[in-house]
Amino acid sequence: MTISIPPTSKQPQESIQPRGWLRYFSFSLDHKVIGLQYLVCGFIFYLVGGALAGAIRIELASPISDFMPRDVYNQVLTLHGTIMIFLWIVPVVNGAFGNYLIPFYVGARDMAFPRLNAVAFWLIPPAGLMLISSYFITGSAQSGWTAYPPLSISTPAAGQIIWILSVLLLGGSSIFGGINFIATILKLRRPGLLLMQLPMYCWAMLGTSILVVLSTPVLAGTLILLSFDIVAHTGFFNPVLGGNVIVYQHLFWFYSHPAVYIMVLPAFGLVSEILPVHCRKPLFGYVTMVYSIMAIVGLGLVVWAHHMFTSGTPPWMRLFFTIATSFIAVPTGIKFFNWVATLWGGRISLNSAVLFSCGFIVNFVLGGITGVALAQVPFDVHVHDTYFVVAHFHYIVYGGSVFVIFSSVYHWYPKFTGRMLNENLGRFHFFLTFVGFNLCFAPQHWLGLNGMPRRVAEYDPQFTFVNQLSSVGALLMALSTLPFLFNIINSILRGKVSGDNPWNALTPEWLTSSPPPVENWLGDPPLVTEPYGYGITKEPNVEDLTEGDNTGASTK
Amino acid sequence: MTTISPITENQEIEESSEHLDHHDYRLFGLGAFLIADGMTFAGFFAAYLTFKAVNPLLPDSIYELELALPTLNTILLLVSSATFHRAGKALKSDQARLCQRWLLVTALLGLAFLASQMIEYFSLPFGLTDNLYASTFYAVTGFHGLHVTLGTFMIFIVWWQTRIPGGRVKKENMFPLEAAELYWHFVDGIWVILFIIFYLL
Numbered sequence: 001m002t003i004s005i006p007p008t009s010k011q012p013q014e015s016i017q018p019r020g021w022l023r024y025f026s027f028s029l030d031h032k033v034i035g036l037q038y039l040v041c042g043f044i045f046y047l048v049g050g051a052l053a054g055a056i057r058i059e060l061a062s063p064i065s066d067f068m069p070r071d072v073y074n075q076v077l078t079l080h081g082t083i084m085i086f087l088w089i090v091p092v093v094n095g096a097f098g099n100y101l102i103p104f105y106v107g108a109r110d111m112a113f114p115r116l117n118a119v120a121f122w123l124i125p126p127a128g129l130m131l132i133s134s135y136f137i138t139g140s141a142q143s144g145w146t147a148y149p150p151l152s153i154s155t156p157a158a159g160q161i162i163w164i165l166s167v168l169l170l171g172g173s174s175i176f177g178g179i180n181f182i183a184t185i186l187k188l189r190r191p192g193l194l195l196m197q198l199p200m201y202c203w204a205m206l207g208t209s210i211l212v213v214l215s216t217p218v219l220a221g222t223l224i225l226l227s228f229d230i231v232a233h234t235g236f237f238n239p240v241l242g243g244n245v246i247v248y249q250h251l252f253w254f255y256s257h258p259a260v261y262i263m264v265l266p267a268f269g270l271v272s273e274i275l276p277v278h279c280r281k282p283l284f285g286y287v288t289m290v291y292s293i294m295a296i297v298g299l300g301l302v303v304w305a306h307h308m309f310t311s312g313t314p315p316w317m318r319l320f321f322t323i324a325t326s327f328i329a330v331p332t333g334i335k336f337f338n339w340v341a342t343l344w345g346g347r348i349s350l351n352s353a354v355l356f357s358c359g360f361i362v363n364f365v366l367g368g369i370t371g372v373a374l375a376q377v378p379f380d381v382h383v384h385d386t387y388f389v390v391a392h393f394h395y396i397v398y399g400g401s402v403f404v405i406f407s408s409v410y411h412w413y414p415k416f417t418g419r420m421l422n423e424n425l426g427r428f429h430f431f432l433t434f435v436g437f438n439l440c441f442a443p444q445h446w447l448g449l450n451g452m453p454r455r456v457a458e459y460d461p462q463f464t465f466v467n468q469l470s471s472v473g474a475l476l477m478a479l480s481t482l483p484f485l486f487n488i489i490n491s492i493l494r495g496k497v498s499g500d501n502p503w504n505a506l507t508p509e510w511l512t513s514s515p516p517p518v519e520n521w522l523g524d525p526p527l528v529t530e531p532y533g534y535g536i537t538k539e540p541n542v543e544d545l546t547e548g549d550n551t552g553a554s555t556k
Numbered sequence: 557m558t559t560i561s562p563i564t565e566n567q568e569i570e571e572s573s574e575h576l577d578h579h580d581y582r583l584f585g586l587g588a589f590l591i592a593d594g595m596t597f598a599g600f601f602a603a604y605l606t607f608k609a610v611n612p613l614l615p616d617s618i619y620e621l622e623l624a625l626p627t628l629n630t631i632l633l634l635v636s637s638a639t640f641h642r643a644g645k646a647l648k649s650d651q652a653r654l655c656q657r658w659l660l661v662t663a664l665l666g667l668a669f670l671a672s673q674m675i676e677y678f679s680l681p682f683g684l685t686d687n688l689y690a691s692t693f694y695a696v697t698g699f700h701g702l703h704v705t706l707g708t709f710m711i712f713i714v715w716w717q718t719r720i721p722g723g724r725v726k727k728e729n730m731f732p733l734e735a736a737e738l739y740w741h742f743v744d745g746i747w748v749i750l751f752i753i754f755y756l757l
Contacts, residue, residue, distance in 0.1 A: 112581050179588040187581045217592045218599035225603065225695060234684060234691035236603070242614040242688045247606050251599050 027122065029114035030518060034121050035100030036416060039409075041121075042092035045128055049083035050478060052076050057440075057474035060467050065457040073457040074142035075135060075159070081145030082163065085259070086170040087128045089401045093266040094212075095121065095177055097408055098205050100416075101273075102181060104509035104516075105199045107190025107525035112183035120176035127169035134162040144455060146252060149226060149237035149245050157230050164223045164230075171216045174262075178212030181205050190525050196290070199507050199531045200283060203290050204269025207297040211258040211265075214301065219255035222248060246311055253304035261300040263397055264364075265293060267404035268335055271357050274411045275339060277505040278354045279346025280535040285338040292331035299328045309377050310384045318377045325375035332368055336361065347535070352426025356407030359434050363399025367392055370445065385455075388448025394441045406433070406484070413488075414502045418514045419495030425487040429480055436476025443469050507531045586735050590742045593703075597746050600696045601753055607688055608757075617687035625676045626755050629669050630747065633704075636665035637744045640711075640737050650727045652720050659715040662740070666708035673701055693754060700750055703743045710736040 023033050024040070055076050059067040068076070099117065103110055111117045134140040141163035143152040152160050185198070185206045226248065228234045235241025237248040276283045283289065305313060305321040313321075339361055348354060370392040374380050383389065406429070413421050443466045448454075452463050459467070501510040508528045512521050613619060643658035682690040714736050717725040725732045 113585055116585070175589070175592050179585050179592070182588055183581050183585050187579065187584060213588055213592045214595055217594075217596040221596040221599040221699075222603075224699075225600075228691070228695060232684060234695070235688055236607075236691060236695075241685075242611060242617075244607060244611050244688075246610075247603050250606070251603060254599070 027118050029110070029118055031099045031103050031111045031114065031117065032516060032520075034117055035096050035098070037121050038091050038096035038099060038124070041125060041128075042088045042096060045083050045087035046092075047481070048132065049080050049088055050481065052080035052083070054474060054478050056080060057471040059457055060459070061471040063459050063461045063464050063467075068457075070457055071139070071142060074144075074155075074455075075140045077455055078141045078144050078163070079132065079135065082131060082141075082167070083128070084397070085145060085263070086167060087124065087131075089263045089397055089405075090170075090174060090259070091124055092405055093263060093270070093401055094174070094181075094205070094208060095124075097201070097270060097412075098177070098181055098266065100412070101201060101509055102184055102205055103188070104512075104520060105202050105507065105531075106185060106188050107193055107508060107527065108184065108188040109519045109521075109525070111180050112188050113180050116176050117180050120173045120180070123169050123173040123176075127166040127173070130162060130169075131166040134159050138162070146256070147223075147226065148252075149229065149243075149248050150239065152226060153229050153238055160230055161227060164227045168220055168223055171220050174212050175216050178209035178216070181209040182213065185209075190527060192527050193529070196287070197529045197531070199269075200272035200286070200289055201266070201269035203293050204265045204272070207293045208262050208265045210297055211262055211300060215255045215258040218251055222251040222255075246308070249308050249311055250305065253307045254301075257304040257307065258300050260396065261296060263401045265296065267360070267401045268293070270404050270408045271339060271360055272342075273507060274353050274357050274407055275342045276532045276534055277411070277503045277507070278351065279343055279348050281342055281346040282532040282534055283338070284341035284344075285334070286532070288334050289338055292334045295331040296328060299324060299331070303328060303375075306375050306380070309380045322375055322377055326372060329368065329372050336365060336368070351410070351423055352421070352430055353407045353410040355427060355430040356403050356410065356433075359430065360400060360403040360407065363395050363403060363437070367395030367399055370395065383448050385453055386448035387444040387452045387454055390454050391441045391444035391448060394444075398441070399437060403433070403437075406430075409488075411503070412509075413491070414498035415509060415514050415516070417492055417495070418498055419491050420498045420502060421491045421495060422487050425483045429483045429487065432476055432480035432483070436473045436478075436480055438473070440470050440473030440477060443467075443473075506533060580731060582731055583734060583738065586738055590739065594742070594746065597696075597699075597749070600692075600699065601749065604689075604692045604696060604753065607692060611688055613687055613689065617690075618682050619687060619689040619693075620681065621693070621755055622676070622679070623755060625672055625679075626751060629672050629676075630751050632665050632669045632672065633744045633747050636662045636669070637741055639665065640740050644730075644733055644737050647718065647725070647727060647730060647733060652718050652723070652726060655733075656715055656718050659711055659718065663708055663711040663715065666704055666711065669704055670701060670708070673697065673704075696750065697754070700743070700746060703746070707736070707740050707743050710739065 023030070024037055026033075028034060028037075055068065056073070059065065059073055065073065099111065131140065138158035139156055140159040141147065141152070142155040143160065147160070147163065185202050189195075189198075225234075225236045229236050229238055229243070233241075235243040237243050237245050239245060272283055272289060303321055303325045305317055306325045309318055309321075343358075370388070374383070374389065374392055410421055410426055413419070447463055447466055447470075450463070452459050498514060500512070500514045502514075503510070506528065508526055508531070509516070511526050511528070639658050639662045643655045643662060646652075646655035646658055677694075684691055684694045714725060714733050717723045717732060
């Protein structure tokens, strides 16, 4: 006799998937496994990219080129930029936390396209390994992460082509992820859950995914044309053959400016999740947060040429892009004040997650202020391609995104593993990172204003002391990973058991066991309409605020 | 004795879309992907138009296009969109054989387009690396041709899957046909824009 299994039972799928540790090395379709695969894989690449950054800072500790040959230095800075952007921040803030959290937030059991999801992840390790291995085989690309022609056409071709291939793979992975997030957030919501009731991270991921889908393909097309120039000797971007290098810059920045928002918008979302939980207050200004995200998405697509003010940009274009870029400060400022207002008067527990989030707010404001300054043509023409830009950029992506990644790891580690991280080590990690980061990058503003160009191995000896200061900061940042690594590994083995909801949080991922079961909830997914209903009348009772009960205060 | 029949992945998808009242989001996902794909072409078109506006041809370079063959190509693709639509309608009214015939016509129109494009390539007086406009022309039409080639493969696969008996694409499982059709219409639409930008402007 044959019994056909009712489709609600996922028994067969479960038995095919390996269990335990092995599933993290398998083509798993579980969004939680894929999320952690992204996170760990990204962190390994972060260590590689960090080692490369260390090599750059050692070279720059003295004004002469003494630590490595100049062409190796070029390869190192190119690999550092590419790895940190395409293999660490983009996959982790989008892929890792997005995959882990979004299905919980929309009340689903998995992403809309689980198989596509797994494919998107498994494109990343080969692309990363290919990129890094090119250094040992042919020498890797030397033209920086921007790969501007004619530099990228005239440097050795093999490394540049491998760079293009791996960026195309990573771009493909990113697009597949973006499609999946859009479908999951818009289509897979639990019945009864409205868009304006979603946790803020969903909105951030929706905006980010729209940017990914609209802008990444343009980079892909551009790199295909660039590879034609390198391999087939066409002249798209080669002025000698009648081509136009400025067109490359336009197309490249049409992706790569939104790429900054692809790196930082999800971080905005994650901070908006973390702060209310640890301040026991609703997120301030939910609706304005949503509109700000969407405004940043819209404006983010029309500001790219502010990277090109010194590329012979005509005056009307400079005017337009200066104004558009300055406008972005408005929604970003709204978000900043909303976070401060969320903290204001809250019962803040100053644990590692909150410290890193607050560190993010401070660093991001500094990076944002220099960003507005850089949008102004007269100022930008003065500091273009100097260390001022390097400092600004790292305040956004390290002080912004990476601080949030650490904050999120401290916040969600109990969810991932069912164990707590050591708080003292976490605070030590924060202070080391915060001091090291600011010591490393704050002096670079001064260097840039005084005219030290970026991407150089040798510089005027008058800058020696400040560069050494920066290198000491980099050393502190390198050391700061050690307590973090120890904490992560030690806590998996013998950390304090956390229980299901150690933060007493209300967002849906905490309303299940830690770590969660394969299908996220044993019963039906809960309907959470007030994900931020903290501390209004009494200490929130998890049962009160779920199942459509609106006793929490309105977040509007 | 009780044996449990193994449920293959395809069965599982089909069953869940039939029994569980799960909506099928695959067309939505494909639509999002096609928007992304369209942005690649948008980048190419923007590059070409900028080249045309800013970069004069170097002296002694030839860049002239004939209109006859590409106009024929445009007609071929537009007709193939219509025939694909007929194939979809036929399957919806459960006439699988008619659907197969329309699919075959569509695929042959796609092949005719590719052949005609080949003839055009070989008759043009310039090559890939001759000058900037020529390079852009070959790169963009070639990229579009790659899409047509993939689409033709898809049509043949769907044609094989609508066979009677034993094909898995039928009135109850229209998705493969609908997906290929959406993709094909997209490729046609891109061609129309490409035709206007490269041949008419």
